[in-house]
Amino acid sequence: MKRNYVIACVAAAALAAGGTATGVALADGGGSGSSPAATSTTASARAASTASGPARASSGSGTGGVATVDAVVRSAEAYEPGTVTSAELDHGRWEVDLYGKDRVWHEIHLDRRTGKVVSSRQDGGDQDDRKGAPVTAVRAAAAARGAVPGTVTSVELDNGRWEAEVTAHNGARHEVYINLTTGKVTSEHLNRHQHDVDGDDGADD
Numbered sequence: 001m002k003r004n005y006v007i008a009c010v011a012a013a014a015l016a017a018g019g020t021a022t023g024v025a026l027a028d029g030g031g032s033g034s035s036p037a038a039t040s041t042t043a044s045a046r047a048a049s050t051a052s053g054p055a056r057a058s059s060g061s062g063t064g065g066v067a068t069v070d071a072v073v074r075s076a077e078a079y080e081p082g083t084v085t086s087a088e089l090d091h092g093r094w095e096v097d098l099y100g101k102d103r104v105w106h107e108i109h110l111d112r113r114t115g116k117v118v119s120s121r122q123d124g125g126d127q128d129d130r131k132g133a134p135v136t137a138v139r140a141a142a143a144a145r146g147a148v149p150g151t152v153t154s155v156e157l158d159n160g161r162w163e164a165e166v167t168a169h170n171g172a173r174h175e176v177y178i179n180l181t182t183g184k185v186t187s188e189h190l191n192r193h194q195h196d197v198d199g200d201d202g203a204d205d
Contacts, residue, residue: 067115069141069152072096076108079117084137088154093118135183140164144176147185165191 067075072094073084082100094110105123110116141152144164153173154165162178173191178184 071115086156148174
């Protein structure tokens with residue numbers, strides 16, 4: 001699916017965080033012709049400026065030494081100012097999608113244990129429609145943990161709602177859906193088809 005939404009909610013998210021925002025529209029073709037091609041960059045050039053930044057929140061490491069999704073989101077947004085629309089623990093690392101204040105989509109990879117950025121790239125290709133929202137990824141993750149105590153291993157803005165995956169204390173995986181504007185959990189169910197390939201079971205607290 002092409003990106004064809006008006007990114008107005010990014011402005012709302014930025015204002016909620018106390019920032020200044022500008023409404024941005026993405027064309028039906030997945031962006032303007034001047035959008036950069038997917039360009040890979042290493043984080044080393046910018047690591048010095050973010051090394052002392054918020055790579056972790058105060059409770060940045062969950063059970064097993066895995067960085068929490070809250071810490072990862074804050075680290076990504078400190079590295080590349082913007083709005084995180086997806087964060088997932090996959091293939092031994094955190095992968096974050098972020099719509100930057102530069103009006104460019106970024107894919108950021110972070111260390112699964114420290115939550116520090118290891119690489120990033122500008123993402124100019126066609127992807128699923130995603131946009132920012134008044135309810136942030138961190139708030140959605142907190143709501144998911146409130147419904148299912150455990151470790152949030154992914155949170156994604158999709159189909160007009162936040163979707164989170166939580167590994168409960170007993171190892172069971174749950175899918176939790178959060179309202180885009182209120183931040184309240186609308187439904188939750190056990191995911192019987194998902195296997196833990198990352199060894200990230202545990203609790204955030």
